[in-house]
Amino acid sequence: MSLSTRSKVPFDETTRLLQPDTSSSVSSDDDSSQSSSSSSPHDSLSPPRLYGTTAKSDEEEQYEPDTTTSTPVQAEYSNGFIARVVVALLVGVFTASADGSLVIATHPIIASAFNDLENSTWLFISFLLAGAATQALYGKLSDIYGRKSVLLVSYALFAMGSALIGVGQSMWQVIVGRVISGSGGAGMMALAAVIISDLAPLRDIASWQSYLNVVATVGRSLGGPVGGFLADTIGWRWSFLGQAPIFLLAMILCGIVLPNLTTGQSRGNADATKSRLARIDFLGAAFLGSGLLALLLPLRLAGQRVPWTSPVIPLLFALGIVLLGLFTVTEMRWAKEPIFPLRLLNNREVVFSYLIMACQIAAQVGMMVSVPLYFQVTERTSSTVAGAHLMPAVIGNTVGALLTGAWIGRTGYFKTPLVFAGVISFISYGLLILRWKGDTNWAESLYIIPGGFGTGVSLNAVFVALQAAIDPKDKATAISGLYLSIPIGSILGMAACNAVMQAVTPVDLASRLRDLGIDGIEAEQIIKQAISRLDYLDEAPQVVRAAIQAAYVRGLEYSHGVSLLCAVVATAAAACAKNGQLRR
Template identity: 50%
Template sequence: MTGSLAVEASERTPLLRPRRSVESLKDVTTISTRELSRNGEDIPHRKAAVDEEAPPERDADAAPTEPNASITRIISVLLIGGFISNADGSLLLATHPVIASEFNALDASTWLLTSFSLASSATQPLYGKLSDIYGRRTLLVVAYALFAVGLVLVGLGTRMSHLILGRIISGMGASGMTVLVSIVITDLLPLRDVASWRSYVNIVSTTGRSIGGPLGGGLTDTVGWRWSFLLQLPFALLGIFLILLTLPSDTTHNASLDPDPEPKSQSKLARIDFVGATLMTLTILSFLFPLELGGVKVPWSHPLIPGLVGGGCVFGGLFLVSQAWWAREPIFPVELLRVGDFVRSVVVMACLIAGQMGMMSAVPLYFQITAHASNSVAGAHLVPAVVGNAIGGVLAGAVIKRTGNYKPPILLSTLSASLSYLLLLLRWHGSTSFLESLYIIPGGFGSGIAQSALFISVQAAIPNQYMAVAASALYLSASVGMMAGMAGAAAVLQGVVRGSLGRRLGEGGLGLGMGEIVDKATSDVRFIDHATPRIAALVVKAYVEALAWTHGMLLLVPALTAA
């Protein structure tokens, strides 16, 4: 096979390309690790055909397998942004009621969280195309600058509106800080090495999300909540300085990889698809607002929910039409929707992250209700899942780098997640031992595997010129899955608790004042500490039943990926 002019494409073929030699980020897009023809079939490397079954170390054209010092330095700098942006995203989980209460706006406290997540999700897909036009370094500096401006507005804000605006701006910056690090890694490294480095990104991001809440609570209790934002500012400014110091300025795509080289004669501003960007943002927000508002701000039956979903469908249709027939340089090429592996990877990512976040949101509540655990102890029960997530990402990266196979790890991730949710459904019934509390490890393990392997699946399936756009889309699917998982788990939990508790109170002859008891039980997790023992026992049983339904819903999520 090595002597032939072409090789039969397989899962491993894109990952077995000879490694490129990277002297600087300036040249990262001039040589592709996998060149794909227009019909999606693999094209042999210009220098020599590659035997897909041959061990990669036998390739005479391959460079040393370890990344050089400059690559390590660049990626290490970008991990700073990945850490602080993810930590900031969870910083307000424990403190948003305290912050809002200072402005007598407790009813608007959740907007401090919602505004950040919506702004982040709406801008994630834009960074891929814009970084192709203006360069990775420019967009990274813009992202860090937006994040820093948002921190200042929140830290010095005198009104609730100032804080919400600051969170919106920070979210717009945080999305770029997260997305672009993976895009740069793909620029710098051969595809089969990307999974290993992506696992480190996953560890840093997961660690940031894990400590953000406790860190925010600790700073609020000691030096005040404003400092939890202002103390991040030096790290953001340091990140800007190091990016300017380590990343070369020319990081745009080479003309040979541009699907439409004619616009190169135009100004960079003229190349931006403003209409497509606006329609895409409206589409994303129209679909995400119901997930954030439904069951929290307004009931799911409120006319606003179907109105927003309908608006999202209209905007989405107009967006696809504009990208297919009107845009000169589409911000999301519709050709990607014809690539089966890309579409499947995006859907699987959304489903697995939805299941993971649904589980993560329910675990602390389970121990608060059944074991009367404090906030800190309940939060500590998430640590096994976080550890599993880190281990899964690292192992997936090592396996992909060694074997060149990424589909078996994806299958393993769905099986591992399913095992976790099945164990929770069968064994978590109100009295949970320490060993049983570790049943969440396979869930985190599967999520970690998926985040590394699916990124490789997407990059292996698409032409190189669409790499940044596809990476942004994959991150968007994770954000959508995150919000959908938490919203879905909350909706099932609230609905079942209300129905189950109402039924149990009626059967126990406690129907008088039942509505008030149900409202208090579903709005205050500490209600059982003040209720009579009889009512408290009924509340616990209702919550355990509801959480079992939640675990059952989570078990269906991996089944959707298999379908």
């Protein structure tokens, strides 16, 4: 069979993205029978790099899909069916997203209930670290056991963790509950995205994915206020106990609506269970998870629990490097089915996608952390009002996600939104550095809109760009890797911004105090009070208060500089990525 004939026939989930050639009268059944009895020299072509694209220029390349892979034939699903699946998925996505901002808003209240306020940040740090350690597992597990069953397990883990938090009688029990919830939450968004990519053509995936992003954004927006209201009225425990029945509802809906999306391998008898268990790369997963923990943990400890100069910090970094080295050796030499195939990283488009995601998330998290602090310091607003200043960014994120889905669905291009997202984010963070000097009016407070808009655009476009660059059989593991970039980017963004603030603000404040004639022990006491509690601003003399506010503004400028740098890296990666137009 000729190459031209093969390219006209829908074989799998990749080729059904290509525009049909009406000049061909060859049916898929006829072609299937011919392919079984003939061997074409074209079958030995190099693996495709950009699936479902059409040649436009030297930069916009088309690669013939490799039909010799074991990827099963994918059924076509109606938009109505996909819509029902998405609605079922939205319940879990919304609740899990609301949980994150709920904990951020109420963690001081929760920790205070156990007289352990100094460890309150572990309520969300433990969640992020557990997610980073287990994220890579879900892609391979869904390939082995099926999307639906693994998604239901992630729901069950999140519900169990939430219930444990609600009934926990000590701080360590609550933290254990957060770890369990984090391990379950790692699979929710990733598996929801994988399921949508299983059902919809690639060109339409961005539109469906935008609904998940919008609902997740709305959940993050509402979680804090709702959690604060519940904590003030009926108690913080009900914020978590109430999640268990919601996830039970999500499990029922997904159990009813979701199709059984599996690879069709190793199923149907008693030996299949043992066979599938043997396919799980437990050793690689252990090395990857523990290695990431060892690298990310010191980023949260340093400067807060222990000083950067502590020997614990380099030891943890060294341990993380060793464990990731062992992970690399395991995947390359011993693992029959790697938990994350390292060959994916030989594809520069995959690397660019992961880099863009991590940098955009780091930039966004850095801004989300610094904006409330800015208004609390400069205007002495309440936590509620300061948090409300993030709403423009949330709205920008929502609009960006929706418009990107519509753009990709209409035009098929995904590189342009990625570059645009980086540029507009750069403009946003640049405006924050140049214009937020302590006397920000309502119009200038809207400078965060482009940052949120750019993140919304980027998250949707990079998801499509990744899938356009990989072999379909690697889809689940590649998407899990993409979602692993989110907790990594979040932790890096928070750690970098916090480190910059801690380095710049005390030094700048000391200089300003010297200009006021305040030095020595008195200056040290003022600096210690200023960086440990914001209400010291209400107690300090007017001139000292002005100096503290100015020092905080300077530290926040450098913090926005971290976000700006991340936006530059994301823009450069997007500019270097290949271009292409997805066919229908």
